Amino acid sequence: MRAWRGSLAHVVTACVLVSACSGGDRMPAVSSADGDEVAEAGEPEPGSPTLWDPYFPTLGNGGYDVDNYELSLSYEPGSGNLEGDARISAAATQDLSSFSLDFSGLDVSEVTVDGEEAEYRDEGAKLFITPSDALAGGDEFEVVVTYSGTPQLTSSESDVEGLGWYVLEDVGSFVLAEPEGAHTWFPCNDHPSDKATVSVTLEVPDGFEVAGNGELVGEGDDGGSRSWSWRSDEVIATYLVAPSVGNYEIERIEQGDEPFLRNFVPPEVADQGVGDLEVTARMITEFEEVFGPYPFGEYGIVVVPEYLGTAMENQTMSLVGIEAATEPDELLLAHELAHQWFGNSVSLEVWSDIWLNEGPATYAEYLWEEATTPGFDVDDAMASLHAEIGGDTPPGDPGASEMFGESVYYRGALTLHALRRTIGDEDFFRLLQTWTDRYRYSNATTEDFISAAGEVSGVDLGDFFDAWLYQDEMPELP
Numbered sequence: 001m002r003a004w005r006g007s008l009a010h011v012v013t014a015c016v017l018v019s020a021c022s023g024g025d026r027m028p029a030v031s032s033a034d035g036d037e038v039a040e041a042g043e044p045e046p047g048s049p050t051l052w053d054p055y056f057p058t059l060g061n062g063g064y065d066v067d068n069y070e071l072s073l074s075y076e077p078g079s080g081n082l083e084g085d086a087r088i089s090a091a092a093t094q095d096l097s098s099f100s101l102d103f104s105g106l107d108v109s110e111v112t113v114d115g116e117e118a119e120y121r122d123e124g125a126k127l128f129i130t131p132s133d134a135l136a137g138g139d140e141f142e143v144v145v146t147y148s149g150t151p152q153l154t155s156s157e158s159d160v161e162g163l164g165w166y167v168l169e170d171v172g173s174f175v176l177a178e179p180e181g182a183h184t185w186f187p188c189n190d191h192p193s194d195k196a197t198v199s200v201t202l203e204v205p206d207g208f209e210v211a212g213n214g215e216l217v218g219e220g221d222d223g224g225s226r227s228w229s230w231r232s233d234e235v236i237a238t239y240l241v242a243p244s245v246g247n248y249e250i251e252r253i254e255q256g257d258e259p260f261l262r263n264f265v266p267p268e269v270a271d272q273g274v275g276d277l278e279v280t281a282r283m284i285t286e287f288e289e290v291f292g293p294y295p296f297g298e299y300g301i302v303v304v305p306e307y308l309g310t311a312m313e314n315q316t317m318s319l320v321g322i323e324a325a326t327e328p329d330e331l332l333l334a335h336e337l338a339h340q341w342f343g344n345s346v347s348l349e350v351w352s353d354i355w356l357n358e359g360p361a362t363y364a365e366y367l368w369e370e371a372t373t374p375g376f377d378v379d380d381a382m383a384s385l386h387a388e389i390g391g392d393t394p395p396g397d398p399g400a401s402e403m404f405g406e407s408v409y410y411r412g413a414l415t416l417h418a419l420r421r422t423i424g425d426e427d428f429f430r431l432l433q434t435w436t437d438r439y440r441y442s443n444a445t446t447e448d449f450i451s452a453a454g455e456v457s458g459v460d461l462g463d464f465f466d467a468w469l470y471q472d473e474m475p476e477l478p
Contacts, residue, residue, distance in 0.1 A: 001178055001312050002335045044134035047099035051191050055351040055400040060191030061100045064090045068196050074203035080167035083148030086186050096135040102183035102190035103127040105152035112144045151185045172246035174304045182238035192347045193443050195235035202243050203227040209248040211264040211302040213315050235441050237347050242314035244302045253277045259294050264302040269325035275301040283337050286371050292433040295345035313339030331365040338364030346439040353446045354403045355395040359412025382417045391474025415468040421478045423457040431456040
C-alpha cells in the first residue's frame, strides 16, 4: 500500500477483544499454514479464537490450516447486496470440538461441516462453529457458510476510516482490506500467516465487469447477468483477495512465456494511458534482474472510478483510484508491482514485521529510477531522503498506529540502502534474490531476513539491524 505522491495513509483497524478471547493464558502466535504441526491426540478441544498477533490480537484462529477458499457469490450494485456461499477446505492441526472463523457484518443462514449441518453463533467479529462430530488432528474437512447482506466497513484507529468491501452505488464495488478487512465480506482465517489458494465466482448484472486475482478461468451469461470466475493457484493472504466490480474496458498484452498483463480501466479515462502495460512489462523485466523471477502468471491494475488517495498491491491485480489518470505516478506503480515479490509471494508472519513489505517496495521506486533515469544518483537521492524524514519511530516495531507511517516506508528503504552500502551490490542483490526464492509462496520474519543477510554476506549484522530497525535515533548512512 502507498499513498499518492508521498502522503502516506495510515491504516490501522481497531482491535476489540471478543469475549471468547478474554481471560486465560496468553498463547504464542501460531506458525504459518505450511509450518503447523499436528498436536498430540487427546480430548477434542475448541480451536483458539486468535493467533495472538502482537498488533491485532483478535485476528486469526487456531486449530486448523486453510488450504483453499471457493467463493460463489452474486452482487447487486444498486442495493449493495452480496450473497452466496464460501466453501473452505482446511486441515485440523489438533483434535477439534469446535473452531472459529473471522466474519462480521453479514447474515449467516447455514453452516455445514463435511456436508452435515453444524451449530454456529456470531460473537463479535467471529463465527464460532461446532460440527456434529469432533474433528481429529490431521483430518481434512470442508466448511460451507451461506450468507447475505450489505458488507459493512470496519472501523479504524487511523486516518483511513474504513476497510473492506466498498459499495459504490450503481457504479460497482472494490475491496481495500489491509490489514484486517477481508472478513467483512467472506468468512476466513483473516491473518497473513494462513495463506491459501482462492477461487472467486462473482455474478453481476449485465454491463458490469469483474476484475480479480489470478487467472480468469471462466465467464458465463445467464440472461441479464454475467458470472466471472477468477482463480489463484498460488497461495494468497486474505487481505489481498480483492474483486472489483465496475464498468471497465479491459486492456491486454500477451507475452508468450512472460506474465500475462491486463488492466481494467473506466472508459472515461481509457485513452489517458493509465498504467501503460508496455511500461509495466519493462518494470517486470527490470525487477526480475534484481528480485528474481516474477512469482505469478499474471499482473495488472484496476482503476476504480473514485478518488482514493492511495493504492493497494492486491495479488496480481493492484488497485488504484481515478487519480491515476489525472495525476500519473509511475513510481507508485513501481511500488505496488514490487509488492508482488515483497508482501504477496513472501508474506509476513506477524504484522509487526510490516517493514519487510513496505521497505523493499519503497526502495524499488529508487531502483526503478536508478535503472531508467539518466543521471540519477541513488546515493544522492537516499542522502536527501535521510535528511528529510524524521527517524524517531523504529520501523522494525513501529506499533499498530504507525505501521503505515513514513518510518516503515522511508526508514525501511534507507535500511536497505545502508545494507547495500555495507555489504556491497553483489551480496545485496544476491540477498534479495535468496529471500524471494527461499520464502516464495510462504511466510517469513525479520529474524529470517537478518539471518539470510548474514549468511549471504558472511558478516555479523546484528548491531547494524538493531540500530536501523529498533532504535529511536536513525543512524547515519554508511
